[in-house]
Amino acid sequence: MAAPTHTTPFASRKRIVLLGATGSIGESALRVIAAYPDRLELVGIAAGRNWQKLAQIAQRHPSVRHVAIHDEAAFRDARASAAFAAGTTVHAGLGGLCELAQIAEADLVLVAIVGTTALEPTLAAIAAGKTIALASKEILVLAGKFVMAAARARGVALLPVDSEHNALFQCLERGNPAGLKRIFLTASGGAFRDLPVEALAHVTPADALKHPNWAMGAKITVDSATLANKGLELIEAQWLFGLAPQQCQAVLHPQSIVHCLVEYADGSLLAQLCPPSMTFPIQHALLYPERAPGVEPTLDFAQTLSLDFRPIDLDRFPMLRLAHEVMRAGGDPCGSTGGGSTAPAIYNAANEVAVAAFLAGKLPFLAIAEVVDKTLQRLPHTEPRDLADVLATDAQARQIATDLAAKTAK
Template identity: 70%
Template sequence: MATPGPKKRIVLLGATGSIGESTLRVIAAHRDRLELVGIAAQRNHGRLVEIARQFGVRHVGLHDPAALAAARSDAAFPAGTQFHGGLEGLSALATLPEADTILIAVVGTAGLQPALAAIAARKTIALASKEILVMAGKFVMAAAQASGARLLPVDSEHNAVFQCLEGRRPDEVRRIVLTASGGAFRDWPQEKLATATVADALKHPNWAMGPKITVDSATLANKGLELIEAQWLFGLQPAQCQAVLHTQSIVHCLAEFTDGSMLAQLCPPSMTFPIQHALLWPDRAPASTESALPLEKIFSLDFRPVDETRYPCLRLAREAMHAGGTAPAIFNAANEVAVAAFLAGRVPFLAIPRIVEHTLSRLPAVEPNSLAAVLNVDQEARVTATAHLSGVL
């Protein structure tokens, strides 16, 4: 085995979420290769204290002002801790001179500004936040190309595509196929979905994730967002980005080439595998956090087409991807509003696609000429979706 080179110094934005916790496990397992130098969260400063003490982190960011104030007065943080607040604080962490790789796992639009700051600083960006490319892929990819910054995908499906396509010419790729588990309701009779509760939706059969993405898995909105993100990451046309149901969540993508052959990437359904690959790339190391696939045991791999009458959010996402312009941003914003309302008990599960479709029908898709235009559309879509909540009860 090759001797590890200098440690890669990591900033983790979104340290207290499910991706953040998996990242911490990877870093803890590879302290000879990885060093955590900065962490940030929305408001959970108590968990940041624990992380800072465990990993000796001196740079801590909090987006919420009240949480930031509480953290500044918390003597449990290591002496000499430097605090960073709000979006400006996240951007400061993303451009720390000592940092090599910025892993962005911030939910929603809050990750966009620090991502662009990291790109401008020519950092390596390990990208786990779908919304960044869904909303502003045109501008983010242009900025990365101009600066020479490298974007490494962390999502299991995109990381799988990256592994399958590495070293391949774009003109050799016919299509990529992302796999979807089908979520909590994949085996429910369709007529029963009208009675689905939040507790039901959060019972994912394969993955342990946060509430929002678990609901997105149940509607397949997450797969739609991933198709849009894949289009930007790999320079593909919408028709080249497809999805298939795969209930075991072991195959994470299929890449089909122009000669008809396919490559697949397989690993157990744990985010530690793609996170480790992204953080250590281009090197590999033993997976110290999880066991590999037990090939000595019998298991099957099943695939079937997605029924878009059962999963209308996937259809809406594909239509937004084909429409282009601001349509993906509208889809994303409306879906966030709808899922938040469902999780709060304000609307039923089946209202989610209706809210998204209504918002897409009310706002025209235009080609944005600036990031400000994208953010304005994002806000307009949120207002439109919120106004429609009472209309779907």
């Protein structure tokens, strides 16, 4: 079904660069942009290697005059195909992503690239003074200390796009930060939330990709099944909102309708609710601070609606236990121990390697947490002095995790 087109008057028109245009976040963002042609204009798009889909997007959005393709071979194929209109600049590689993130005609850069590839383009966009709509949680997990410092120094707004962080942003915007006690991010529990523990030893990648609520990419769907995704989100929340480790909690919520709970000192809780579709947080970030009708149906309270919450068993979900340990190693971003740690970078890198091995059929599901745990044990958790420290740790962790995954292979 095509998204409705709205012509509500707004204060100004935002020009958007979309990094990760061909993924699930990109698809949802394109629906929102198409619904508000008077408010949002797409001027640049990027993808890893799917240049054919990029060309289709560019055809639907004639305002796109800049395209970036990360994979060099795909870039050469795109150049040879003449798939893009005359006058369109096609940028190549990681440098091309950074160039796209800094184009003069862009006001806002929506970062929806999976994994750590998004780090350098995001820093480039910040340096250029662009507003950032952030959907790639890995960059704050990897280098939150440096990304947040760069944003503060440049006076750049970082608008969260992950459903949980966008929900927190909305709730905290209305509350009193001085009275904040803790936050809860909700977790669906993924494909195996109701599966007997003894059956987890036999699950397959195809099983893990059957998420009960969300339509997402393969890696994030597996992360939802292990709750690594929630661990990464808790680490991200620390940096985005300046929270101490003990303030960051998670709770199982099978319906994926409540996206966060914010508890204040007096025991009151605020919650943000919306259907489990990424169009809602994307639209909020792109149109912020204004609001407008959504592109999808909202909750219908004429129908019975049940909301369940369950505590999380950390023995069943060891990836979340490891994330809490990683947060404690990193200290409090707003306190005297807020220098950060390389532990989150190790956690993220080892998880990416282990999930890739699982999806390739080379690692059992339960071994994902084992690989991450052992990688965390083998590398020291130190305060990074600069981005080079972080990237070096990331590379070391990937090599160690790769070796461990090979030894633990099926």
